[in-house]
Amino acid sequence: MGVPEQQAAVQAATQPAADDIVVDAQDVHYSIGGREIFSGLTLRARRGRITAVMGPSGTGKTTLLRLITAQAYPDSGRVSVWGRDVSELRSREIFAMRTRMGMLFQNGALLTDIDVFENVAFPLREHTTLPEPLIRDIVLTKLHAVGLRGAAELMPAELSGGMARRVALARAIVMDPELLIYDEPFVGLDPIALGVILRLIQKMNEALGLTSIVVSHDVHELETIADDSYLISEGRVVASGTPQELGEGGSPIVRQFMSGSPDGPVPFHYPAPDYVTELLAGEGAP
Amino acid sequence: MSEVAGNGPVLRGLQRIGATSLFALELLAQCGPALARPGLIVRQIYNAGARSLIIIMLSGIATGAVLGLQGANLLQRFGSENYLGIAAAFGLLKELGPVLTALLFAGRAGTALTSEIGMMRAxxxxxxxxxxxxxPMRYVAAPRFLGGLLAMPLLTAVFNVVGLFGAQLIGVQEMGVDRGAFWSQMQSSIGLSDVNEAIVKSLVFGFVASLIAVYEGYHSDGTAEGVGLATTRTVVASSVLTLLLDYALSAVFL
Known part of the structure; x- marks a missing residue:
C-alpha cells in the first residue's frame, strides 16, 4: 500500500465528528520568497487529544503553527480553527480566537523586563478586570502547577532554559485555553527538564481537558505522549496515525525518520555539484 | 526589511519614508489607548529621560563652558563682553540645546530603544x-514612542539650564565678564518666543528620533546582525534628520 492509500485508510478508520475537530488544515499550499513550504498539507487536531507534528528540521513545522495562529495565511487551501477559516477572520476575531489558545515558544519568549510573576499575570491583566488578590491566587496556582511557585520573584534572565519554558507554560495556561500549542518544547533541555516538560504536557492535557498540538522532531519523546501523529516531509504529510503505527511505518522516509538513520530518502548532504568534479575544477586556481 | 528591498537607492529611500509614515500613523492611532496605561509611559520617560540625565548634563555644561570661553574671548575684542549672556542664551535655547540634546538622545536613548525592541523581536x-x-504596537511601541517624545523637551530644558550655568561659570568667573550684565542682558533680550522655539524644536526632534528608534527596532531582522544594523540606522537617520529639520525650523521661526 502506498503512502497516500495508507494515509487515506488511517483517516477513514479514525474519521472524527465535525465538532470534534479543533484544527483542520486542508490541502494547504504555502510559499515564502518563492520557496514552497507546503504543497498540499492536510492534517487535523482533535479535541482533548495530543497531536504530534513531526518532521525533519526545515520542513515548516513552525510555519504550520504560524498558519494555525493566523500569523500567516495559506496561498491556497484552508486552515480552520474551531470550524472557522482563519483567513476569513477580522483582526478582532483573530484576537478573540487567540484568547482561547495558548502557545509555548521554543525559547519561552518571556517578557524580559518583568519578573516571573508578572509574566504569568500578563494575559490576566490585559484581558480581565480581576481584582489583584484573585490574580495573585491564579498566578500562584499556575506557577505551582509547573513547580515554580518559589521562583515568582525571579527575572527571566535568572532562569535556566527548562525553568523559562515551564514559566512560559504557566503563562500559556493562565487564561485556561482550550487549545495549547507547543513549538519544539524539548529542544536543548537536559534529561531531567525534558522529563518534567513531558510530564507537564501530559498532565495539562488530562487535568485541564485541553487539545494539544506538539511540534517537534524528538520522535521518542513524542511517542510516549502523543495520541495522534503526523510526519511532514517535503511540504506534505507523508504518514499519520498513532506513534506506534508510524514506528511500524511503511515508506522508507518514515522508517528513516523514526529510526534516525543517516541513510535514506532524506539526504545527509545539501544539494551540491559532484564532489570530485568540484575539487578537480579548483586545480590550477590561485 | 524584505519589503524595502531591491531597486535603486532613491526608490528604496522613498519606500522607507512611506513605510515609516504608515508606521507613524499606526503608532499615533495606538497612542490614545496607550495613555490608559500611564505607568508604562512613566517608565519609558524614566528610561529615555532620567537615564540620559548624566550624559545630557555633562554635555550641557561642557557646551556652555565652551560658549562662555569663546564668546567672552570674541566679544572682548570688540569691547562687547557684556552681551555674552544674550549670545549664550540665544545659542543654547534656539540651536545648541535642542540639536545637541536630540543628537545625544539618538545615541543614548534611541539606540537603547531600537536594540531593546529588536531583541524583543529576535x-x-x-x-x-x-x-x-x-x-505589541499598543503595549511596546506606543509607550516607548510617547516616553521618548515627552522626555526630549525635559532633557532639552535641563541641557539649556546647565549650559547657561556653564557659560556663566567660565564667562563670568574665569573670563571676567560682569555678572550683573550677563544676567540682565539675557533677561531683557530673551522672550517667550525664543523659549517656545526651543520647545517646538525639541518636540519635533523628539517625535522624529523616537519614531525612527521604535520603527527600526520593530522592523529589525530577528538576528544579532539585524539588530546591530537597525541600531546604526537609528543613529544615522535621527542625526541627519535632526540637522536638516533644524535648518527648516530655524528658517520658519526667523
Missing part, C-alpha cells in the same frame, strides 16, 4: 504578545 516576545491577543 526572542519572539512580540510574537508571543500577538498570540496572547495583545497588540
Amino acid at each position: 526572542t519572539d516576545q512580540l510574537t508571543a504578545m500577538q498570540i496572547m491577543a495583545v497588540d
Whole structure:
C-alpha cells in the first residue's frame, strides 16, 4: 500500500465528528520568497487529544503553527480553527480566537523586563478586570502547577532554559485555553527538564481537558505522549496515525525518520555539484 | 526589511519614508489607548529621560563652558563682553540645546530603544504578545514612542539650564565678564518666543528620533546582525534628520 492509500485508510478508520475537530488544515499550499513550504498539507487536531507534528528540521513545522495562529495565511487551501477559516477572520476575531489558545515558544519568549510573576499575570491583566488578590491566587496556582511557585520573584534572565519554558507554560495556561500549542518544547533541555516538560504536557492535557498540538522532531519523546501523529516531509504529510503505527511505518522516509538513520530518502548532504568534479575544477586556481 | 528591498537607492529611500509614515500613523492611532496605561509611559520617560540625565548634563555644561570661553574671548575684542549672556542664551535655547540634546538622545536613548525592541523581536516576545491577543504596537511601541517624545523637551530644558550655568561659570568667573550684565542682558533680550522655539524644536526632534528608534527596532531582522544594523540606522537617520529639520525650523521661526 502506498503512502497516500495508507494515509487515506488511517483517516477513514479514525474519521472524527465535525465538532470534534479543533484544527483542520486542508490541502494547504504555502510559499515564502518563492520557496514552497507546503504543497498540499492536510492534517487535523482533535479535541482533548495530543497531536504530534513531526518532521525533519526545515520542513515548516513552525510555519504550520504560524498558519494555525493566523500569523500567516495559506496561498491556497484552508486552515480552520474551531470550524472557522482563519483567513476569513477580522483582526478582532483573530484576537478573540487567540484568547482561547495558548502557545509555548521554543525559547519561552518571556517578557524580559518583568519578573516571573508578572509574566504569568500578563494575559490576566490585559484581558480581565480581576481584582489583584484573585490574580495573585491564579498566578500562584499556575506557577505551582509547573513547580515554580518559589521562583515568582525571579527575572527571566535568572532562569535556566527548562525553568523559562515551564514559566512560559504557566503563562500559556493562565487564561485556561482550550487549545495549547507547543513549538519544539524539548529542544536543548537536559534529561531531567525534558522529563518534567513531558510530564507537564501530559498532565495539562488530562487535568485541564485541553487539545494539544506538539511540534517537534524528538520522535521518542513524542511517542510516549502523543495520541495522534503526523510526519511532514517535503511540504506534505507523508504518514499519520498513532506513534506506534508510524514506528511500524511503511515508506522508507518514515522508517528513516523514526529510526534516525543517516541513510535514506532524506539526504545527509545539501544539494551540491559532484564532489570530485568540484575539487578537480579548483586545480590550477590561485 | 524584505519589503524595502531591491531597486535603486532613491526608490528604496522613498519606500522607507512611506513605510515609516504608515508606521507613524499606526503608532499615533495606538497612542490614545496607550495613555490608559500611564505607568508604562512613566517608565519609558524614566528610561529615555532620567537615564540620559548624566550624559545630557555633562554635555550641557561642557557646551556652555565652551560658549562662555569663546564668546567672552570674541566679544572682548570688540569691547562687547557684556552681551555674552544674550549670545549664550540665544545659542543654547534656539540651536545648541535642542540639536545637541536630540543628537545625544539618538545615541543614548534611541539606540537603547531600537536594540531593546529588536531583541524583543529576535526572542519572539512580540510574537508571543500577538498570540496572547495583545497588540505589541499598543503595549511596546506606543509607550516607548510617547516616553521618548515627552522626555526630549525635559532633557532639552535641563541641557539649556546647565549650559547657561556653564557659560556663566567660565564667562563670568574665569573670563571676567560682569555678572550683573550677563544676567540682565539675557533677561531683557530673551522672550517667550525664543523659549517656545526651543520647545517646538525639541518636540519635533523628539517625535522624529523616537519614531525612527521604535520603527527600526520593530522592523529589525530577528538576528544579532539585524539588530546591530537597525541600531546604526537609528543613529544615522535621527542625526541627519535632526540637522536638516533644524535648518527648516530655524528658517520658519526667523
